[in-house]
Structures are given as C-alpha cells and as structure tokens.
Amino acid sequence: MAKVKGTIVVDTETCKGCEVCIPVCPTNVIAMSAKVNSKGYNYMNLVGEDCTGCTNCAVVCPDGVITVYRVKV
Amino acid sequence: MAKVKGTIVVDTETCKGCEVCIPVCPTNVIAMSAKVNSKGYNYMNLVGEDCTGCTNCAVVCPDGVITVYRVKV
Amino acid sequence: MTEEIIIAGFGGQGVLSMGKIMAYSGIMQNQEVSWMPSYGPEMRGGTANVTVIISDDRISSPILNKYDTAIILNQQSMDKFESTVKPGGMLIYDPNGISRHPSRTDINIYQVEAAKQAAIMKASKTFNMVVLGAFLKLKPIINLENIEKGLKKSLPERHYHMIPMNIDAINQGSEIVKAIHVL
Amino acid sequence: MTEEIIIAGFGGQGVLSMGKIMAYSGIMQNQEVSWMPSYGPEMRGGTANVTVIISDDRISSPILNKYDTAIILNQQSMDKFESTVKPGGMLIYDPNGISRHPSRTDINIYQVEAAKQAAIMKASKTFNMVVLGAFLKLKPIINLENIEKGLKKSLPERHYHMIPMNIDAINQGSEIVKAIHVL
Amino acid sequence: MKELRLMKGNEAMAEAAIRAGFDGYFGYPITPQSEVMEHLQKERPAIRTGMVVLQAESEVASINMVYGGAASGKNVLTSSSSPGISLMQEGISYIAAAELPCLIINVVRGGPGLGDIQAAQSDYFQAVKGGGHGDYRLIVLAPSSVQECSDFVKLALELANKYNNPAMLLSDGAIGQMMEKVELFPQQPRWTLEEIRKKKPWATNGRLFNQERHIVTSLHLIPEKLEAHNNHLQAKYKEIEKNEVRYEEIKCDDAEYIIVAYGLASRTAQKTLQLARAEGIKLGLIRPITLFPFPKIPISTYAEKVKGFLTLEMSAGQMVEDVRLAVNGRVPVEFYGRTGGMLPAPDEVLAVVKNVFKI
Amino acid sequence: MKELRLMKGNEAMAEAAIRAGFDGYFGYPITPQSEVMEHLQKERPAIRTGMVVLQAESEVASINMVYGGAASGKNVLTSSSSPGISLMQEGISYIAAAELPCLIINVVRGGPGLGDIQAAQSDYFQAVKGGGHGDYRLIVLAPSSVQECSDFVKLALELANKYNNPAMLLSDGAIGQMMEKVELFPQQPRWTLEEIRKKKPWATNGRLFNQERHIVTSLHLIPEKLEAHNNHLQAKYKEIEKNEVRYEEIKCDDAEYIIVAYGLASRTAQKTLQLARAEGIKLGLIRPITLFPFPKIPISTYAEKVKGFLTLEMSAGQMVEDVRLAVNGRVPVEFYGRTGGMLPAPDEVLAVVKNVFKI
Amino acid sequence: MNIEMIKPENLVYTKTKLMTDNALSYCPGCGHGTAHRIIMEVIDEMGIQEDTIGIAPVGCSVLAYEFMNIDMQEASHGRAPALATAVKRLWPDKYVFSYQGDGDLAAIGTAETIHACNRGENIVMIFINNGIYGMTGGQMAPTTLPNMKTATSPYGRDVKEMGHPLKMTELIAQLPGTYYVTRQAVHKPANVRKTKKAIRKAFELSKENVGVCFIEIVSNCNSGWKMRPNEANIWMEDNMFPFFPLGDIKVDGQLITK
Amino acid sequence: MNIEMIKPENLVYTKTKLMTDNALSYCPGCGHGTAHRIIMEVIDEMGIQEDTIGIAPVGCSVLAYEFMNIDMQEASHGRAPALATAVKRLWPDKYVFSYQGDGDLAAIGTAETIHACNRGENIVMIFINNGIYGMTGGQMAPTTLPNMKTATSPYGRDVKEMGHPLKMTELIAQLPGTYYVTRQAVHKPANVRKTKKAIRKAFELSKENVGVCFIEIVSNCNSGWKMRPNEANIWMEDNMFPFFPLGDIKVDGQLITK
Numbered sequence A, B: 001m002a003k004v005k006g007t008i009v010v011d012t013e014t015c016k017g018c019e020v021c022i023p024v025c026p027t028n029v030i031a032m033s034a035k036v037n038s039k040g041y042n043y044m045n046l047v048g049e050d051c052t053g054c055t056n057c058a059v060v061c062p063d064g065v066i067t068v069y070r071v072k073v
Numbered sequence C, D: 001m002t003e004e005i006i007i008a009g010f011g012g013q014g015v016l017s018m019g020k021i022m023a024y025s026g027i028m029q030n031q032e033v034s035w036m037p038s039y040g041p042e043m044r045g046g047t048a049n050v051t052v053i054i055s056d057d058r059i060s061s062p063i064l065n066k067y068d069t070a071i072i073l074n075q076q077s078m079d080k081f082e083s084t085v086k087p088g089g090m091l092i093y094d095p096n097g098i099s100r101h102p103s104r105t106d107i108n109i110y111q112v113e114a115a116k117q118a119a120i121m122k123a124s125k126t127f128n129m130v131v132l133g134a135f136l137k138l139k140p141i142i143n144l145e146n147i148e149k150g151l152k153k154s155l156p157e158r159h160y161h162m163i164p165m166n167i168d169a170i171n172q173g174s175e176i177v178k179a180i181h182v183l
Numbered sequence E, F: 001m002k003e004l005r006l007m008k009g010n011e012a013m014a015e016a017a018i019r020a021g022f023d024g025y026f027g028y029p030i031t032p033q034s035e036v037m038e039h040l041q042k043e044r045p046a047i048r049t050g051m052v053v054l055q056a057e058s059e060v061a062s063i064n065m066v067y068g069g070a071a072s073g074k075n076v077l078t079s080s081s082s083p084g085i086s087l088m089q090e091g092i093s094y095i096a097a098a099e100l101p102c103l104i105i106n107v108v109r110g111g112p113g114l115g116d117i118q119a120a121q122s123d124y125f126q127a128v129k130g131g132g133h134g135d136y137r138l139i140v141l142a143p144s145s146v147q148e149c150s151d152f153v154k155l156a157l158e159l160a161n162k163y164n165n166p167a168m169l170l171s172d173g174a175i176g177q178m179m180e181k182v183e184l185f186p187q188q189p190r191w192t193l194e195e196i197r198k199k200k201p202w203a204t205n206g207r208l209f210n211q212e213r214h215i216v217t218s219l220h221l222i223p224e225k226l227e228a229h230n231n232h233l234q235a236k237y238k239e240i241e242k243n244e245v246r247y248e249e250i251k252c253d254d255a256e257y258i259i260v261a262y263g264l265a266s267r268t269a270q271k272t273l274q275l276a277r278a279e280g281i282k283l284g285l286i287r288p289i290t291l292f293p294f295p296k297i298p299i300s301t302y303a304e305k306v307k308g309f310l311t312l313e314m315s316a317g318q319m320v321e322d323v324r325l326a327v328n329g330r331v332p333v334e335f336y337g338r339t340g341g342m343l344p345a346p347d348e349v350l351a352v353v354k355n356v357f358k359i
Numbered sequence G, H: 001m002n003i004e005m006i007k008p009e010n011l012v013y014t015k016t017k018l019m020t021d022n023a024l025s026y027c028p029g030c031g032h033g034t035a036h037r038i039i040m041e042v043i044d045e046m047g048i049q050e051d052t053i054g055i056a057p058v059g060c061s062v063l064a065y066e067f068m069n070i071d072m073q074e075a076s077h078g079r080a081p082a083l084a085t086a087v088k089r090l091w092p093d094k095y096v097f098s099y100q101g102d103g104d105l106a107a108i109g110t111a112e113t114i115h116a117c118n119r120g121e122n123i124v125m126i127f128i129n130n131g132i133y134g135m136t137g138g139q140m141a142p143t144t145l146p147n148m149k150t151a152t153s154p155y156g157r158d159v160k161e162m163g164h165p166l167k168m169t170e171l172i173a174q175l176p177g178t179y180y181v182t183r184q185a186v187h188k189p190a191n192v193r194k195t196k197k198a199i200r201k202a203f204e205l206s207k208e209n210v211g212v213c214f215i216e217i218v219s220n221c222n223s224g225w226k227m228r229p230n231e232a233n234i235w236m237e238d239n240m241f242p243f244f245p246l247g248d249i250k251v252d253g254q255l256i257t258k
C-alpha cells in the first residue's frame, strides 16, 4: 500500500486561534503558536513532520484558513 | 320498564330553518313549517305525538331554540 | 341626463344584479355608470341595497343621500329610503310585505306587484326583472335592446337561454305598474 | 468642574469597566456622571471605547467629539482619538503596541506603561487600574476613598477580595506615569 | 377596439395586475379586498401570462414574499386592508430600505383595531409618513374611480420601477366594492429575462458567469454608511417630489374657496362643487392623486389667491396636516371628516363650507 | 434615603417597571434593548413583586400578550426596538382602539429596514401619527436621560391608566446603552384585586357574581357606532392635549432663536446652547417631553417672539412638521438632522444655527 | 304538543343562561352555534362562569362575545393564544380558553398556536375546523381538502401549488406542552354529547395546570361550501372525517398509538 | 513544512472560491463558518453558482452575503422561507436555499417555516441550531435545553415557565411537503463530511421538485454558552446531541422509524 505524505498551509493572519483543528489531527502535528497575529490571536501552526494530508484540520476549520497538500510517496 | 313521553317547545321566531334537527329525531315527529317567521325562515315544528324527549333535536340545534320536557308514564 | 337610483330590499331578491344589469345597459348606450352596493354585515343582516347612477357626464359621488328614484322592495327599506327621494322624484315599490305604505305627497309614487306577477309566471327568479320593467316604463332611460346587451354581459353564457324569459318579465312589469300618487 | 474623557482600546482591556468605576466613583462624591459606550458591531470588531463625563452640574450631551482627556490604549484608538483632545487638554497612552506616537504639541501628553506594569505585577486583570492610577495622578478629580466605594458598587461581592489588588494597581499607575510633552 | 367592462375596483386592480405584466401576487384574504385574489385565481393568470399567484399564510408572509420576489427582479404585488397592512410595516420598511420596486394595495377600512369593513381614509399617515420604522417614503397613489384602480396599477408599477421604490395604491372599501365602467388597457408582456437583467441589474436571480454577484440587504452596520444610504434615499424622495406630483384641479381658476380631497371623498367634493356653484359659491377642488409626493406647490400657489381651504377626509384629520404645511398659515385651512366608514354627503359638506367660511 | 445607582437606560426602565408595580412584561430580544428583559429576568420579579416576565415567540405575540394582559385589568408592558415595533403596529392599533392602558417601549435604532443598532429618532412619525391603521394616538414620552427612563416608566403607567390609553416611551439606542446616575423611586405595590376591580371596572378577568360581564373588543360593525367610538377617542385625545403637555424650556426668555429637540438630541442642543451663549448668541431650547400631546402652544407662543426655530433630530425630519404646524408660517422653521445612528455634535449644530439664521 | 308536560320539573333540556339572548349571527345550520352552546353548558355546569375568560379572534365567531355570557376578549386574527397566555399567567386561578377558526389557528396564528402549546400554557384551546375561511367569504384555509373549491381555489385546491391540508392538531399533539388533544364534531347528537364531555374534561384538567388541552371540532361551513346544512354535514362525514378522523389523539400527556 | 509539496497538483483541500475573502464575522470556533463553507463547496462542486440564490435573515449569519460568493438576499427576522418561496416560484429553474438560526426559524419564523414546509416549496432549508440567540447576545431560544443558562434565563431554562425545547425538525418532518429531513453537525471531520453529503443530496433533490429538503445542523455558540470552542463542542455532544439526536429523520418522503 502506497504511503502518503501531506502538508498544510495556514493563513495565520486569518486564523482566529479557536483550536478546533487541534484535537482532530490524527498525527498531532499541529499546535497553537505562542505569538499572536495582528488581530491578537494565537494562530495554528504545523509543528510536526507526520502530516498525512488527511484534511481533517481543514475540514473543521470554521474560518477556512487551511490549505492541504498530499503526495503519494 | 317505564315508558317516557316527551315534548318540545320551539322558539319559532329564532329558528333559522336549517333543518339540522330533522334527521336526528328518532321518532320523526318534527318537520319544517310551510309558513315563515318574521325573519323569513321556515321554522321547525313538532308534528307528531311520539316525542320521547330524547333531546337529540335540542342538542344539535345550532341556535339553541329547542326546549325539551319529559315525563315517565 | 343623470339618473340617481337606489334599489333596496332583501338579500336574495336580486337587488344587486338588477342594479348590475341597469349599469351594464348604461354602458351599452355609452353612458357613465356607477353601482355602489352596501356590503358586509349589513348584507348578512338580510337587507341589500345598491345605488345605481346612469349619466351622460362624469359621475361625481357614487354615494348619495338623495335620489331621483327609489325602488323599494321591503318594509325595512321603505322606512329607510322613502325620505331620501328628491322632491318631485319617483318611488316604485312592491306592496308585498309592506305594512306602512309611502305617504309623501311631493313625489310620484308607483306600485308594481312584482312578487305576485313572478309567482303567476312561475318564475320567481325574474322578480327583479318585473321591477325593472316597471321602472323602465316610467323612465325609459335605457332601451330594451341595450338591456338585452346588458343581460348578456352580466350573465354567464350558460344562462343565455334565460334571456327571453327575463325580457318577458320586463314587459310584464311595464304593463302592471300602476300610479298611486302622481304630481 | 466638568471633565470629559474618552477611554479607547481593545475589547478585553477593561475599557468599559474602567469607565464604570470612574462614573460610580463620581456618584460617590455627589457628582453628575455619564458613561456612554460604543456598542454593537463596533465592539465585535475588537475595539471598545467609552465616553465618561464627571461634572458638578447637569450633564448636557453625553456624546462628544472633543474631550478634556483621552486615554488611549491601542493604535487604532490613537489614530481615531488623538485629534479629539481639546487644545490644552490631556492625552494618556500606553506605548505598548503603539507604532505611531502622538504628535500634537498643543496638548499635554503622558505615557503609562500599564501593560508592562500589570505583567510585572502578574495581575494582567488590573491593567485598567494602572491606567486609572495614571489618570488620577494627573487629574485628581476623584479621591481614592470614593474610587474604593465605586469599585465596591461595580464589582459583585464575590470579587471584593480583589479590591486591595486594584488599589495597589492604581497606586502603581500614579507612580509610573511619565510626561512626554507638557505645555 | 376599446375593451369596456363593468367591474368592481378590486377586480379592476386584479385584472390590471395581470395586464400590466406583473410576475407575481402574494396575498392573504381580508374584507373588503378579497376580490383581488379571487379575481386573480379565477382568471388563471398562470395560464394567461405565466403570473404566479399564491395565497400566503399571513400578511407578514405576503409582504416578505413580495420582498423576495422583488429582490429577485420580478414585478410583484400584494394587497390587503388596514389591519393586514399594519402587519406588513416591518416588511415595507425593509423593502423601502432595500429600494425594491413593488406594489402594495391598501383597500382601507374603518379603524382603529378591527373597526369595521366600510370605506375609510384613516390610513393616510401610515401610507404617507411611513407606518414602519425609519425614514422612508412610499410612492402613494389614490384612485378615485374604478378606472383609476385599473390605470394606477400600471402607473404604480412604472413609477416603482423608475425609482426602485415600493409604491402603494391607497384605495378604500367603497371603491373596492363599487362597479363602474372601465376601459381596460391591453395586455403588456411580462418582462423577459433580458429585460430583467437590463432594467434591474442589481437583482438577485443568479450571478451571471464571471460577473459580480448581487446582494439585496437593508443592513448597514456602520452608521456613516447607513447615513449615506439615508441621504441617498432622501435625495431620491426629493427627486420624486420634483417629478411625480400628480393632482387634478376642478374649477380652481376663479375659486374663492378650495376643497382638498382625495379618493372617494374627492367625488363627494365634486358633487359639493356642483351644488355650491349652483348657489353661486365659488368653490374649487384640488384632488391629490399622488399623496406622496404631495401636491404642495399647487396648493401653496392657490394659497395666494383664495380665502380658505377645506380639507375633506374620511378620517379624523390626517391629510389636513400636509395641506396646512403647504399653506403655511397664509389662509385658514379647515377640516371636515367622517370616520368609521361613514361617508360625508355632498349637501352636508356644502353646509360645512358655508359654515366655516361664513358664506 | 435616596437610592442612587449607575445604570443603563434599559436597565433603569426594567427596574422602574418592577418598582412601578407592573404586573407583567412580555417581550422579545432585539438590540439595543435586550437589557430590559435581561435585567428583569435577573431580578426575579416573580419573587420580588410577583410580576410575570415572559419571553414571547415574537413581537407580534408580545404585543398581543400585552393586549390580553391589559384587557384583563393588569398593568403590563413590552419593549422592543424599531423593526420589532413595526411588527406590533396591528396590535397597537387594536389596543388603542380597545382603550387598554399599557406601556410600549421603543428603544429606537437606525432605519429603515434592518438598518443598524445605533441610536436614532426616525420612528417619530410611527409613534406620534400612528404607524398602525386608523385614527388613534399613543401618549408618547421621550426620556432624555437615564433618570427619566426610570421616572417616565412610572409616569407613563399613570397616564395610561388615567386615560385608558396605551403609552409609549420613545427612547433610543444611546440612552438605552448609556449609564448615568439614577435615583430610583421606592417600590410601589402592585394593584390588589380590589383596586383592579375599582379602577378598571371594564376589565375581563371573570364576571362578578350577578354583575354584568365585560367585553374587550375593537369591533364596531355598524359605521355609526364606529364613528361614535372614533368621536369618543378624538375627544379623549383632545383632553390629553389639554391636560398632559409636558416640555422643558431652557433660556427661552430672552432667546432670539429656539432649538426644538427631544430625547438625546435635546442634550446635544443643550450643549449647543452653552456654546452659543458663550458667543453671545441668544439661543433657547424647547424640549418636548410629551411628543403626543405635542407642546404646540408654547411653541406657538414663542413664534410671536423669536426670529426663528431650528428643529434638531436624529432623523431626516419628522418632528419638524409638528413644529411647523405649531408655528404656522409666522417665522422660519429650519431643520437639521443626522440619520442612521450618526449623532449630531454640539459645535456642528452651532454652525448650522449660525448658517441658517445668518448670524 | 302536550301542554301539561311543560313544567319546570319535567324540563330536560333548555338553552343555558350562559348563552345570551342575542340571535346568533351564524348562517343557518352552522356548527359554531352548537360549539358555543356546549362550551357554555360546561362552564355553567361547572359553575365557573365567574372564573372563566374566553378569547375569540377574528373569524365568523368574532362576535362570540355577543353570545357567550361571560367575560370575553376579542383578539386580532390569529393571536388568541397570545392573549390567553397572558391572561392565564396573570390570573393563574382563572379558567382561560381560546376559540379559533382554522384560518386563524392554522394559518396566520401558526406561531402563536405552536408556541402556546409548546410552553404548555394551562389553557383550553377550542379549534373549529371547517376547512375554509368562513368570515371573509369562503377562501381556502390551511385545512381545505385537496381539490376542494373555494373562492381562492376556484378550480379546486391543487396540493402541488397550494400545499397540503394541514393537520395542526396532530402536529401540536407532538409537543410536550399539550396534555389532552382530541378531535370531535357537533353535527349529530352523539357527537355533540361526546364533544361536550371532552370540553368538560379539558376544563377540569385545566384546573390542574397540566398544560394545553386542545379540542378540534370538525364543523361545516355550509355557506362557504355552498351546500345546504344537512348536505354539508353529510359531505363533511364523507370527506372531512377521513382526512381529519375523529377521536382522541393524546390523553394524559400520552399520544394514542393506533 | 514541506515546501516542495506545495504545488497545484498536490492540492487536496483549499477554501472554495465561492467563499469570499472577507474575514468571517463569527467568533472563533463558531460552526457558522464551517456550515457556510460546505454549502459553498457543494454549490461549487455542482457548478450551480449561477443558478443559486441564498437567503439569510437576521442572526449571527446576517452577514452571510459578505461571505457566500453568490447572489444573496438578507431577509427580516424569521421570514427567509417566505422570501425563498417567492424566489423559487418566480424562478422555478433556480436553486434556492434559506439559512436560518434557531431563534429565527423556530421562534419568530415558526409560521413561515411550517407553511413553506407544508406547501412543499422546492427549496433547501438549512437550520443552524445552537440553542441560543447568538446575535443579540445569548438570550434563550426555543431550542435552549432545560436548565440551560442564558441572558434571559439567567437561572436556567425552567421548562414549567419557559416551555420545552422545541424539536422543530421532527415537527416539520411530519408534514407531507418535506421530502428529506436530516439532523447533522459540523464540529468534527466526519460530521462535516456527512453534513456536506446531506447538503449535496438536498440540492440535487431540489432540482427534482420533490418538496422541502431540510438540514438541521446542531452547532455551538461558544460565546453565548460562555465556553471555549472545544469545550463548547464537547458540551454540545454531551448535552445537545441526546436531545437533538443526529441522523436522518425523513428520507425519500418517508419518516425513518426507529
């Protein structure tokens, strides 16, 4: 079975720091930043390597700030 | 078993001649008059002897124009 | 020419449709007309009346309190409208069911036994046409041809066969109308 | 005496409650007060401001476009309110997050590093009290006793234990305020 | 060939709605105007022109259907009578704010409350000053004959579309129920898709490929924007006041006194005029046809010439305020009114004229 | 001991409703007045005084609950803001027609339509001329401070009960949301059963043994009766106009020009006065407190003395018509208004004064 | 007629004194009159005339206050449940009932009906379903049957265009706030007696603050239907009853399952 | 982050172009945003953006027109179904959907909701049930749970006084005019995907003029509930879902029996 690898791009300026995405990542590779964006929100960040591009985080993000890429490796 | 006999008094001036009472009399002792009352309605009349005082006619009369009496004979 | 008419009686006597036929006939001869009924609870109460105006000129108020002609078909209407006839005007009534006959002396008063006549003709529905005939005899403001056209306009086609009967009633009405008091 | 103040910053900085404490304190010393917040979507947008007026006389308009004092707690508010200070009036601001400092020369300008101080005190909630302290140092229109009473009136009883901490913050504020430009 | 009919005012409005090319009617029964929807349903406009006719669950629903329909670029109308129109006030304010052309017919009956079902003119304030919240105006036309019931439905639609503004026909129970001769205008085609796109480019009926989508809203959360929108509306109302005043004057040239009356009352006034002139009293009549825009200037002009005005209404006195505002104190403006469905009679009015002006 | 509080206008009205002894509140949330019901619920009036507070399913339901409650002899109120008040127009017309005392609070926001939630005065026509159908009037009080928000709730109830007429408090979003010092009046007892029976003998709350039962209705199917009822109502309104005019005048004695403004705008005007007087301009202020009855006579009296009036409103110009009707052409009546929730500023108004009067 | 029988002691039925002597404004044979009378009989028999407030909105029964000899309020179209809610809450010891037509209760008043039922107001709601707007001259109501001709469905109710007849009673029976929900009729003696029992039950339950007790009465509008009264009643049995079956729908707060 | 992966051909998820670039006005973590997005994704995927008109009334989503990049109408409070009815009838070839909150659809708009459903309008109705009035600052809604605290039930919803939470979706499912009725959520990926399928199904059915397709989305109002978003979602699962169970209620015009 082909393995997949993924990554995400977060529009950190638009992220509202709601953290709804955090618990839905199966590989726990996302986390909140310590810094805030210009609106004053801590934003979400990809912090690990094991993103599978499953889109879970993007699918639940109310503000639609996450773009997901995936490749078969 | 005691027999009952009844009679009715019709407020013929208030009767609207709707005839709703006619079919509900079990003994067929009521009928519509040929004459009209001052409002122009043919009114209901007791025409037979066999009224049992069952109140059927009074109970269905929308205008409440019928008073029923009954005695055990 | 302007003729201001009130027709008043019971609901069911064809008061409104009589007015309608007159109005339509007026249109047929190129006149201005208005037909203003009483409506609503007044009608539920059992009475019906309609003001009909037929005129060569633009009609101002469709609502009046004085009339050239009053056509009165029951006692209630007599009580209400006798006094509304203009001096010198005309009152036509059917004596059937009238207990207090008109008593004015400054107007022309006519009787038409329309109910009786309609019963004789075994055509109770034409009662109002008998009355109309009486009116037209006295004030021939609409000619019969236009009445026929008016009838056609106001009846649905499936009732066209009744037109001759109606015309007949009109003729009867014009014959039986009788003067009670003429100035 | 009439003092017309605008306090403006982010929602969450305690702008509204700071104004409320000032107003309540004014009442405690028998003055007329008014507290007029911005409300609605303006607030959802993240900014909050309140106009507080404390006066010996009946207050006319609770809404103003010129102020004796502007207390400014973020850049947006600086942009909006610097120009609204009356000539000769006062502007107090916290430089934290301010990129464009006030530039007027016809008013008195003071800085209070309240955010920093509140952080030092590990009591970020008292941020607004530090600012209040700075204001009162410069315009002692309300005495501390009445502020305490005002605090009591505006806090629910279960928060009374926090009053000393707040008073402390006020004192800190009055100490750290520094003049930038004085007429 | 002229198409002449004897029709009730209500029927004439319904027939005119079909002929004017309306796309939709949404309404709820109420006396004395139920014949509007009844005539429409009888005429099967879906077959005649493709017009949609729907009985709504209430007047609140009706007016909001009108809102949706008008917002989608269609020519739509509703009709009701006083209590039902009161229920529509929120919707009307929304429609006026969103600048949606449409037609609202009020066949006024006696009020306040449930009142009665006879003819009255006591909804003038509501129609003209805005019964709903906020500063807005309807274009208000007052027919005084069945013929005008028919004609004004068409005219109202034209004006509504010209100014992107809701229009109202302010009729009354008597005009609604009475029959007169009407010359019906010929069937106008309903607008084609292209016409809609061209004439109502703002409408929300599906964003066109690669073009800006459209929004219909009355929300302007920023006060500056809402004020700008209000300024725009007020400028439009001024424009309407400039262009669209309609009125009729009868025998005003030599008049010493003028009656101002609209709708049914104006016909009583006309008869009063005849009576007065017969007695040598120089009475004239100004009949506002548009109640908004109100014929201020003609009235103001005559205020220089006559000795006084009498406003005649089937109300306790509403339009009289607009007459007074136009006259602005130069001559007396008297008022005579009947309420509750009572109709003033010509001789009664003449007596009033003589009395108030001491003739 | 004086009971002083710092309160929002909305809270003050709610608190005053409890203290005035109201029996019931029925309302529906809407910004900027939701604090009224929120304060009531927080205060548990059911425990404090036995007052009933119910969140209705809509404003239409609210006003009809008020109708039922008032008809049953209880002292009841509702509150809302512009769009919600528009929805109540049918109910208000019914209540006025049935002569039921009650209180309706309108915390006006920017309109028309959904508009915004900032303070405005654009519902003046609706409140004062009658946004609903038919000839009726509300007693309309316009508070200009939080203190008056409290006081007028009590006053409005008294006036409503005195005249068996619905009263309205016409406040606005700013007065609703702003806090000021309020001296609360002491708790008034709710009416006892006996008081209700005595003071509202017409109420429908159960027919007393062997006494005539009661009916509350606004239906008068016979036009003569409805006209008689309307005459009765109009006579009552005249009586209210005679007895209940309330207004405040500031520095009018020596004034050459007078600003007429109510509610929040009157406070701007007050400040304008200060600025004007500082410049030696003899400006005065008339602040109508009752909008109906409108202070016609005082304005008319000053029309003899001053050079001109400026009406200041947070609308496109509504009360100005009543000012003009009072002045009746004797001196110019100018208008300045801001809309959409924009608030006029004192210096801006002063500039207008100077400009229009060429000072 | 047997004159000597006519004595007070032999009286078995006469119009209750809680009906006024005003002649009913209804068309001959209209069920409204019967419905009025049995409600008043129940109030009379329970002896609660001093404690009952009735509320009837616009509809043919708009003049109910002329006939029901108790305290009455005339409500605006559709809003009787709102008035009743307020009256009952402000006078919790009183009996409060509303009396509404189908246009009123199921069209314009839908929200007020649903929410009064959902809140479980302790009131009795009487619902006269005659499948038409009687008062305004026979327009289509929410309960008008498929293909039925009315003034606004002159070619018959086309359910595709005009919607389905609405079974409001079944709908409100779903709500936890209703306790007793039943559908009855008043065109025949047995029905009248049954309906009266149901009304009595409703008023008795009302005392116990169990929530809404709701009685639908399927009735004729012979004028609107353009039939003679007896004809209308037969048509009603043949056409209305299959769609609006008579019987209890919810008893003791429990839906009756069939 | 793996820069070289970021190429168009590897893209598996990005915000649809039918969402505008305006920042959503919703509170962080509010489900409205997700609901908006998946509706727009469906419209995008079906390629019907030129043929769809959306209608959102007052509520937090009053500004939906700022975000949904299609033709939109902003309706008055509660009346979206009336607007939608008219639009769909006047433009029968278009897709028309309404998007309403629980206060809007189940309180003030009850009559419009019931009657649009009863008439079987061929529209899609989206119903965001967050158990509260979000927009106006957290007052009690018809769907507020028993004992739940809100600004107008500060001591918790007392069902005896304030009525029961209203299951509007179950109610309208009873009506013959509804064809597909389902209750979903958007707080977890699986739910989002399921809800999106339901929306797609609804829009597809809408083409076939089968009647109302109705999708309730149980969602959080973390601001109104005074919780952090994830906390709110857990509370929702624990408290809202038992009362408003997820799943299909009516499919192909048939009620799902359990």
Ligand SMILES: Cc1ncc(C[n+]2csc(CCOP(=O)(O)OP(=O)(O)O)c2C)c(N)n1
Pocket (backbone or CB within 6 Å): E028, E029, E030, E031, E059, E083, E084, E087, F090, G058, G059, G060, G061, G077, G100, G101, G102, G103, G104, G105, G128, G130, G132, G133, G134, G135, G136, G141, G221
């Ligand atoms: C706001 C409003 N809309 C419409 C009406 C007109 N109207 C009066 S009663 C009624 C419906 C009557 O039907 P129903 O409720 O079924 O009672 P019924 O006469 O059949 O007994 C209508 C539409 C009104 N009075 N008020």
Ligand SMILES: Cc1ncc(C[n+]2csc(CCOP(=O)(O)OP(=O)(O)O)c2C)c(N)n1
Pocket (backbone or CB within 6 Å): E090, F028, F029, F030, F031, F059, F083, F084, F087, H058, H059, H060, H061, H077, H100, H101, H102, H103, H104, H105, H128, H130, H132, H133, H134, H135, H136, H141, H221
């Ligand atoms: C006629 C009217 N009444 C009241 C309001 C105030 N209002 C706006 S939205 C709303 C309710 C919002 O709740 P909901 O529909 O549940 O939407 P949410 O904000 O929770 O998504 C209310 C009461 C209004 N705008 N118009």
Ligand code: SF4
Pocket (backbone or CB within 6 Å): A006, A007, A008, A024, A025, A026, A027, A028, A029, A030, A046, A050, A051, A052, A053, A054, A055, A056, A057, A058, A068
């Ligand atoms: S796409 Fe999946 S694996 Fe990658 S960050 Fe998002 S949730 Fe985690």
Ligand code: SF4
Pocket (backbone or CB within 6 Å): A010, A014, A015, A016, A017, A018, A019, A020, A021, A022, A043, A044, A060, A061, A062, A063, A064, A065, A066, H029
């Ligand atoms: S769900 Fe979206 S908005 Fe919320 S924290 Fe994650 S990326 Fe940011």
Ligand code: SF4
Pocket (backbone or CB within 6 Å): B006, B007, B008, B024, B025, B026, B027, B028, B029, B030, B046, B050, B051, B052, B053, B054, B055, B056, B057, B058, B068
């Ligand atoms: S009481 Fe019974 S038997 Fe006697 S007339 Fe009436 S129905 Fe017939």
Ligand code: SF4
Pocket (backbone or CB within 6 Å): B010, B014, B015, B016, B017, B018, B019, B020, B021, B022, B043, B044, B060, B061, B062, B063, B064, B065, B066, G029
């Ligand atoms: S039912 Fe009553 S009104 Fe009808 S005919 Fe019989 S007695 Fe007369």
Ligand code: SF4
Pocket (backbone or CB within 6 Å): G025, G026, G027, G029, G030, G031, G032, G060, G130, G134, G135, G220, G221, G222, G223, G224
């Ligand atoms: S119209 Fe119908 S409901 Fe009304 S009274 Fe006549 S029969 Fe009864």
Ligand code: SF4
Pocket (backbone or CB within 6 Å): H025, H026, H027, H029, H030, H031, H032, H060, H130, H134, H135, H220, H221, H222, H223, H224
């Ligand atoms: S208030 Fe509630 S519903 Fe509204 S945006 Fe915030 S979380 Fe969402």
Ligand SMILES: [Mg+2]
Pocket (backbone or CB within 6 Å): G101, G102, G103, G128, G129, G130, G131, G132, G133, G134, G141
């Ligand atoms: Mg009915």
Ligand SMILES: [Mg+2]
Pocket (backbone or CB within 6 Å): H101, H102, H103, H128, H129, H130, H131, H132, H133, H134, H141
């Ligand atoms: Mg909600």
